[in-house]
Amino acid sequence: MEYVIEMIGIRKEFPGIVANDDITLQVREGEIHAILGENGAGKSTLMSILFGLYHADRGTIRIRGREVSIKNPNDAFTLGIGMVHQHFQLVHNFTVSENIILGKEGGFVYDIRKASERIKAISERYGLSIEPDMVIEDITVGMQQRVEILKMLYRDADILIFDEPTAVLTPQEIDELMQIMRNLAAEGKSIILITHKLEEIKAVADRCTIIRRGKLIGVVDVKEATPAEMAAMMVGRPVSFKVEKAPAAIGEPILEIRNLSVMSARHVLGVKDFSLSVHRGEIVGIAGVDGNGQSELIEAITGLRRVESGSILFKGQDIAGISIRKRNELGMGHIPEDRQKRGLILGASLSDNMVIKEFYKEGFSHYGILDYPRIQDYAEEIIEKFDVRSGEGADSLAGKLSGGNQQKAIIGREIESNPDLLIAVQPTRGLDVGAIEFIHSQLVKERDNGKAVLLVSFELDEIFNLSDRIAVINAGRLIDVVDTDDTDVNAVGLMMAGIKATGGDA
Amino acid sequence: MRKSAGTLEARKASPLLVSLSAVFLGIIAGSIFIIFIGKNPFDGFEKILFGALSSRRRIGNTLGMSTQLILIGLSVAFAFKTGLFNIGASGQMLVGGITGSILAYYLPMDMPRVVYLPIIIIAAAAAGGFWGFISGLLKAKFNVHEVVSTIMLNWIAYWMVYDFIPRFIIDPTISVKSKPIPLEHTLRAEWLRNITGFSTLNYGFFIAIAMAVIVWFILKKTTLGFSLKSVGSNRFCAEYAGINVSGSIMVSMAIAGALSGLAGLTYYCGYSEIMEMGKMPNEGFDGIAVALLGNCSPLGVFFSAIFFGILKMGRGSLAATGIPTEIADTIIATVIYFTATNVLLSAFWNERFRQSFEKKEEAASAAMKANGDARSISELSRKEFESLSKAGRHLPKEGR
Numbered sequence: 001m002e003y004v005i006e007m008i009g010i011r012k013e014f015p016g017i018v019a020n021d022d023i024t025l026q027v028r029e030g031e032i033h034a035i036l037g038e039n040g041a042g043k044s045t046l047m048s049i050l051f052g053l054y055h056a057d058r059g060t061i062r063i064r065g066r067e068v069s070i071k072n073p074n075d076a077f078t079l080g081i082g083m084v085h086q087h088f089q090l091v092h093n094f095t096v097s098e099n100i101i102l103g104k105e106g107g108f109v110y111d112i113r114k115a116s117e118r119i120k121a122i123s124e125r126y127g128l129s130i131e132p133d134m135v136i137e138d139i140t141v142g143m144q145q146r147v148e149i150l151k152m153l154y155r156d157a158d159i160l161i162f163d164e165p166t167a168v169l170t171p172q173e174i175d176e177l178m179q180i181m182r183n184l185a186a187e188g189k190s191i192i193l194i195t196h197k198l199e200e201i202k203a204v205a206d207r208c209t210i211i212r213r214g215k216l217i218g219v220v221d222v223k224e225a226t227p228a229e230m231a232a233m234m235v236g237r238p239v240s241f242k243v244e245k246a247p248a249a250i251g252e253p254i255l256e257i258r259n260l261s262v263m264s265a266r267h268v269l270g271v272k273d274f275s276l277s278v279h280r281g282e283i284v285g286i287a288g289v290d291g292n293g294q295s296e297l298i299e300a301i302t303g304l305r306r307v308e309s310g311s312i313l314f315k316g317q318d319i320a321g322i323s324i325r326k327r328n329e330l331g332m333g334h335i336p337e338d339r340q341k342r343g344l345i346l347g348a349s350l351s352d353n354m355v356i357k358e359f360y361k362e363g364f365s366h367y368g369i370l371d372y373p374r375i376q377d378y379a380e381e382i383i384e385k386f387d388v389r390s391g392e393g394a395d396s397l398a399g400k401l402s403g404g405n406q407q408k409a410i411i412g413r414e415i416e417s418n419p420d421l422l423i424a425v426q427p428t429r430g431l432d433v434g435a436i437e438f439i440h441s442q443l444v445k446e447r448d449n450g451k452a453v454l455l456v457s458f459e460l461d462e463i464f465n466l467s468d469r470i471a472v473i474n475a476g477r478l479i480d481v482v483d484t485d486d487t488d489v490n491a492v493g494l495m496m497a498g499i500k501a502t503g504g505d506a
Numbered sequence: 507m508r509k510s511a512g513t514l515e516a517r518k519a520s521p522l523l524v525s526l527s528a529v530f531l532g533i534i535a536g537s538i539f540i541i542f543i544g545k546n547p548f549d550g551f552e553k554i555l556f557g558a559l560s561s562r563r564r565i566g567n568t569l570g571m572s573t574q575l576i577l578i579g580l581s582v583a584f585a586f587k588t589g590l591f592n593i594g595a596s597g598q599m600l601v602g603g604i605t606g607s608i609l610a611y612y613l614p615m616d617m618p619r620v621v622y623l624p625i626i627i628i629a630a631a632a633a634g635g636f637w638g639f640i641s642g643l644l645k646a647k648f649n650v651h652e653v654v655s656t657i658m659l660n661w662i663a664y665w666m667v668y669d670f671i672p673r674f675i676i677d678p679t680i681s682v683k684s685k686p687i688p689l690e691h692t693l694r695a696e697w698l699r700n701i702t703g704f705s706t707l708n709y710g711f712f713i714a715i716a717m718a719v720i721v722w723f724i725l726k727k728t729t730l731g732f733s734l735k736s737v738g739s740n741r742f743c744a745e746y747a748g749i750n751v752s753g754s755i756m757v758s759m760a761i762a763g764a765l766s767g768l769a770g771l772t773y774y775c776g777y778s779e780i781m782e783m784g785k786m787p788n789e790g791f792d793g794i795a796v797a798l799l800g801n802c803s804p805l806g807v808f809f810s811a812i813f814f815g816i817l818k819m820g821r822g823s824l825a826a827t828g829i830p831t832e833i834a835d836t837i838i839a840t841v842i843y844f845t846a847t848n849v850l851l852s853a854f855w856n857e858r859f860r861q862s863f864e865k866k867e868e869a870a871s872a873a874m875k876a877n878g879d880a881r882s883i884s885e886l887s888r889k890e891f892e893s894l895s896k897a898g899r900h901l902p903k904e905g906r
Contacts, residue, residue, distance in 0.1 A: 325748030356747040
């Protein structure tokens with residue numbers, strides 16, 4: 001069998017961590033080859049080596065049977081390797097064509113019309129449906145991704161690397177992308193798909209290379225493997241997709257939201273006359289399509305957004321007007337939606353991040369002077385307890401951690417501060433099965449310890465798996481609150497669209 | 507385990523190395539210019555050092571000059587560290603200076619110095635701090651960028667001083683500047699003048715050193731510094747964590763302004779004893795270069811301010827050799843240029859370090875092979891690695 005790409009015995013070390021330890025990857029011509037691994041397993045490092053962003057410490061790379069040395073992305077381009085990055089590299093106020101020919105203008109005066117014609121032709125051939133004259137900022141995220149794909153095809157790449165391509169897409173866009181990948185493979189392109197989502201691999205890949213903690217675990221034929229088998233190989237133990245939890249022991253109400261209205265950033269009411277209470281010992285899940293007022297609701301509860309009218313009672317006290325710090329001190333924990341923007345200071349050490357809410361408290365400081373040894377110990381404790389993997393322990397910069405480990409650090413910080421109410425917004429977004437399982441079990445543990453948990457998620461599976469009660473939000477209004485045991489995905493799905501199961505119009 | 511074990515990897519260029527490289531390149535550039543005009547660069551640098559350091563008096567003058575550069579450098583560096591860009595140091599200097607000058611003029615001459623000096627120091631810091639606070643307030647409440655507001659406040663201060671000099675402290679004989687402050691009401695001290703041959707060195711130098719220590723302490727050790735730095739690095743995270751973002755911005759700018767206000771005091775009531783109408787002090791902008799070259803660390807700022815002080819005081823002596831004094835400015839400009847493009851310099855050094863590390867790595871693995879040692883490089887300690895790489899230097903290497 002002829003391999004298009006062979007990476008043999010690749011080793012790459014980073015300070016304190018072996019990112020790739022003797023990994024071999026062989027990709028056949030015209031196949032869709034998935035690389036499956038947890039966050040931080042070394043998938044991205046391996047691909048960065050193939051793409052010339054890193055240099056392997058050891059190992060050889062062969063492209064179409066010829067041994068090559070790839071020093072930089074230009075070498076990779078010359079060999080016909082293109083990469084669709086997780087974060088798009090597009091100029092927002094340029095048109096599609098301008099973005100695609102950027103760097104390939106071919107002289108001082110360039111012919112945009114000729115380029116556009118070629119782009120249109122490629123777009124039609126692979127079913128990308130992209131208009132060359134559209135401006136990037138006017139098109140959807142899914143379309144922007146297709147522009148990235150076009151960019152590769154325009155440069156005659158026949159080996160395409162997709163780095164977690166579905167993280168930013170809606171379910172419908174994911175289906176479209178899968179179809180595009182099949183089209184590309186059918187035309188003889190070889191595709192490497194980096195992902196940790198098993199259903200995607202099942203849907204589209206031919207073979208799958210699984211790596212764990214920098215080591216090659218195995219190569220499987222996707223048709224012959226079950227998701228559970230692949231998950232077990234990825235994580236190193238059997239994975240339960242179902243969260244085990246005992247019946248809820250519901251206590252007194254911790255959070256009582258009464259007739260709350262909140263303005264959105266666009267100066268219209270984002271949350272309208274919303275009432276909900278959360279009790280000790282239960283997880284209340286807020287189900288809804290993204291953008292239906294969840295962010296505004298959570299920001300109002302946590303103090304990041306002003307309350308327009310109504311009240312928020314926290315342990316019986318109206319907190320609508322008090323500062324964020326006071327809310328924290330009253331016992332509110334918050335796992336924010338955007339962990340890199342809100343949750344962490346990426347340029348600061350993990351130890352600083354672990355005390356960012358509490359550094360001023362007696363114990364971490366005395367008379368305004370920080371007690372660094374104490375802070376360091378505290379951070380090491382969290383790192384240990386929540387299995388946060390980082391190259392240099394508490395001294396690691398938060399930005400150097402993988403997404404899953406960043407999230408574990410945040411969850412560790414919030415849980416260690418021992419809150420009475422834990423608000424978790426999209427706590428597992430973009431994470432792999434192992435991390436999701438861990439985070440879910442932590443949330444359930446909090447509930448079992450008699451804490452109140454308020455969960456916001458756009459993934460119904462997660463809501464159903466974790467919640468004791470489900471509150472459905474649509475267009476800023478509470479449609480209904482139902483017991484998880486008394487409902488099903490269909491009923492909640494309808495409510496998410498604004499239709500109340502009992503037939504009444506909300 | 508508190509610190510992670512020293513992992514084996516190539517060294518990274520330290521900020522100090524980068525700054526020293528910038529200085530070195532600046533001197534090279536200066537030399538080339540001196541050669542172009544047909545003079546000997548060594549003569550030129552000798553003259554600069556001579557002018558700046560050849561006598562107690564000259565050393566005193568250099569330190570006197572460096573005093574305001576240290577304070578301004580600290581001001582800019584403090585703002586930088588907390589995510590703000592203070593280019594209003596000139597205005598804050600003027601405000602601090604005019605406050606000190608007016609007090610020097612009106613406070614009774616028989617006031618004891620132990621009472622007088624703290625009064626003018628606190629007043630100048632407060633005035634400069636107020637000026638900085640205005641920018642902080644505008645940013646926190648109305649989202650006015652501090653670069654815009656500080657520049658505008660520079661001009662407000664400029665015209666305010668232009669009005670205040672004739673109104674309060676005019677020298678009747680020369681009606682464009684203030685009446686010279688009597689010695690006892692400046693920051694100068696008899697004993698300093700005696701040991702440095704009547705140089706401009708004054709108590710301001712000690713204020714500057716104290717401030718460097720205080721700034722270091724605030725940023726490194728205190729909860730205040732923690733809040734300010736957090737807001738500077740990620741204000742969204744700081745807000746989420748319950749830190750008062752608006753308050754932090756105002757406090758940061760006020761502290762930066764206070765440092766510049768002190769610089770104004772040392773400049774107008776210590777280094778000099780008059781204020782001139784219609785003059786914007788250049789030092790406010792030199793401070794940005796000082797902060798950059800000093801990597802915004804208080805110690806770095808101290809040394810880079812002394813370096814700039816040497817160039818500024820030494821340049822006058824260049825003329826004696828027929829080398830234009832602008833050469834010294836050229837060196838300063840080149841150093842600033844290379845400091846600002848420090849990415850290039852650190853990339854240069856990192857590449858060098860990487861190459862030498864790889865050579866060592868090859869040598870070490872060759873040595874281990876020869877010894878029959880089956881461990882991998884990552885299992886070695888730094889010491890073992892160094893000795894093995896020395897041992898294996900002359901062994902044949904396996905091809906990579």
